[in-house]
Amino acid sequence: xxxxxxxxxxxxxxxxxxxxxxxxxxxxxxxxxxxxxxxxxxxxxxxxxxxxxxxxxxxxxxxxxxxxxxxxxxxxxxxxxxxxxxxxxxxxxxxxxxxxxxxxxxxxxxxxxxxxxxxxxxxxxxxxxxxxxxxxxxxxxxxxxxxxxxxxxxxxxxxxxxxxxxxxxxxxxxxxxxxxxxxxxxxxxxxxxxxxxxxxxxxxxxxxxxxxxxxxxxxxxxxxxxxxxxxxxxxxxxxxxxxxxxxxxxxxxxxxxxxxxxxxxxxxxxxxxxxxxxxxxxxxxxxxxxxxxxxxxxxxxxxxxxxxxxxxxxxxxxxxxxxx
Ligand code: ASP
Numbered sequence: 001x002x003x004x005x006x007x008x009x010x011x012x013x014x015x016x017x018x019x020x021x022x023x024x025x026x027x028x029x030x031x032x033x034x035x036x037x038x039x040x041x042x043x044x045x046x047x048x049x050x051x052x053x054x055x056x057x058x059x060x061x062x063x064x065x066x067x068x069x070x071x072x073x074x075x076x077x078x079x080x081x082x083x084x085x086x087x088x089x090x091x092x093x094x095x096x097x098x099x100x101x102x103x104x105x106x107x108x109x110x111x112x113x114x115x116x117x118x119x120x121x122x123x124x125x126x127x128x129x130x131x132x133x134x135x136x137x138x139x140x141x142x143x144x145x146x147x148x149x150x151x152x153x154x155x156x157x158x159x160x161x162x163x164x165x166x167x168x169x170x171x172x173x174x175x176x177x178x179x180x181x182x183x184x185x186x187x188x189x190x191x192x193x194x195x196x197x198x199x200x201x202x203x204x205x206x207x208x209x210x211x212x213x214x215x216x217x218x219x220x221x222x223x224x225x226x227x228x229x230x231x232x233x234x235x236x237x238x239x240x241x242x243x244x245x246x247x248x249x250x251x252x253x254x255x256x257x258x259x260x261x262x263x264x265x266x267x268x269x270x271x272x273x274x275x276x277x278x279x280x281x282x283x284x285x286x287x288x289x290x291x292x293x294x295x296x297x298x299x300x301x302x303x304x305x306x307x308x309x310x311x312x313x314x315x316x317x318x319x320x321x322x323x324x
Contacts, residue, residue, distance in 0.1 A: 002078040002134040003043045006126075007068060008032045009061070009092075010052040011085025013111035013122040023114045025051065030115040030122075031083055037127055042134050045077070054085025054092075054110075059201040059303060062095040069100055079105040079133030083126060086110040086159055086167065089145065093154035094297045097143035098304045102193050105138035108145050108154065112165045121148065121165045128179040135184050141176065142190050151177035153190055155321070158294055160265075171266045172292070196318065198307040202228050205303040207295050209233040209263055210240055216247025223250050229302045231259045232287070233295040238262055238269035238279040245277060245285075252286050257312070259319055260287045261298045268292045290319045 008014060014029040035046045049068060050061060069080050084092055093108040100106060109129035111122035129146040132138050143154035147168040152175045161167040170176075177186035204226045208218055210233060222230060230251060234240055238260050240248070251258060260282055262269040268291040271279035283289060290298045298319070305318045 001041070001043050003045065003076070004079045004081060004130055004133050005045045005047060005069075005072045005077045006032075006035075006130070007065060007080065007082045008046070008048045009050050009054075009057070009065065009082060009084045011054050011083065011087075011089070011110050012114050013083050013085075013109070013126070014051060015053075015114040016116045017114050025053065026115075031126055034123060034126065037123070038130055042130060044130065052085070054088040057085070057088050057092060059095065059300075062092050063099075063198070063201050065092065066096055066099050069096070069106060073101075073103060077104065079138070080107070081126070081129040081133050082106070082108045083122075083129075084108055084110050086112060086147075090154070090158055090168075091296055091300050093143050093145050093157070094300050095304065097154035098194055098196050098301060099198055100143065101195055102140060102142055105133045105135070105141065106143045107133045107138075108143065109147055112163060112167060119165075131182055132179060132184045137186060138184055140189075140193075141186065142193055144176075146179060149179045150175040151179065151184055151186070155190065155297065156292065172268075194318070196304050196308050196310075198304055200307060202303060202307045205229040205231075205299055205306065207231045207233070207299045209295065210235050210244070212241070213243075214241045215243040216250075219244060219247035219251055222256070223247070223254065227251070227254075227256050229257045229259070229306050231261060231290075231295055231298045231302055233263035234260050234269065234279075234282070235263060237267070237272045238282065238289060239273055240277045240282060242277040245281075248282075248287075249285060257302065257306070257315060258287045259290050259298050259302050261290050261293055261295055263295070288316045288319045290321060292321045
């Protein structure tokens with residue numbers, strides 16, 4: 001029988017609705033009480049690592065989850081399920097995808113409706129996630145996010161709706177598989193897995209979103225000794241308003257690595273446009289283009305690369321996500 005570790009970390013899946021209709025954390029995590037789910041089919045080991053709403057989760061907690069999984073792999077676990085708040089679930093999932101060796105299935109799940117709401121999705125998602133983690137066919141797929149009967153890669157999935165149970169989507173590429181009743185079925189596979197081991201996390205890695213008429217004010221606010229890195233969600237294919245350029249150059253002069261992604265929901269950032277502030281000029285200035293990742297994922301990737309101490313060229317190579 002497969003041995004599956006369930007790591008509970010909090011989020012709506014662990015919360016309940018009170019008499020006023022507010023969603024509140026519980027002292028006792030109700031999903032952790034479901035340790036007998038799938039009894040006789042898997043051996044479930046439960047670890048309540050922490051109990052936080054996911055806006056309270058930082059890279060420090062992400063590293064703690066990673067370290068817990070590394071210990072479990074050494075102890076011979078067959079698969080891992082992590083329950084997590086959905087607000088930052090995609091960031092934790094991608095952090096784990098980058099920092100864990102791809103040896104056993106690791107699945108992250110959560111819920112959009114708390115444990116005692118009508119139509120609560122928590123227990124169902126938890127069960128599907130265990131079924132995916134326990135399946136042989138799930139090996140080698142990277143860290144996965146299983147919600148609402150769909151299997152998504154940690155790398156490309158994103159939360160797209162504030163409350164709908166079908167919130168997790170993979171723009172441009174789609175889910176890699178489905179959970180059909182009690183088993184996973186895969187239709188796609190990532191073409192390249194990445195692994196970057198780290199034992200600490202750096203701070204002060206920032207994310208800014210470009211907008212029409214943006215100037216250098218926000219960039220200049222980061223022009224200090226603490227800033228370790230910056231991701232910019234650029235316009236369209238990866239362009240910036242020209243008024244931002246002097247301040248962006250001042251950050252580059254300080255040797256602060258700057259990564260460029262697109263603020264568009266679909267597509268990839270590319271250096272296509274040759275006008276002031278266009279992607280071609282930004283690349284020549286030294287910005288690193290990161291294709292296919294959204295801003296929050298690119299920030300995690302930059303943070304992991306910096307935490308690993310990658311020198312500039314290696315960091316640039318690491319941040320390229322597509323193979324071309
Ligand atoms: N605000 C909640 C959280 O991320 C949302 C959820 O879990 O669905 O903790």
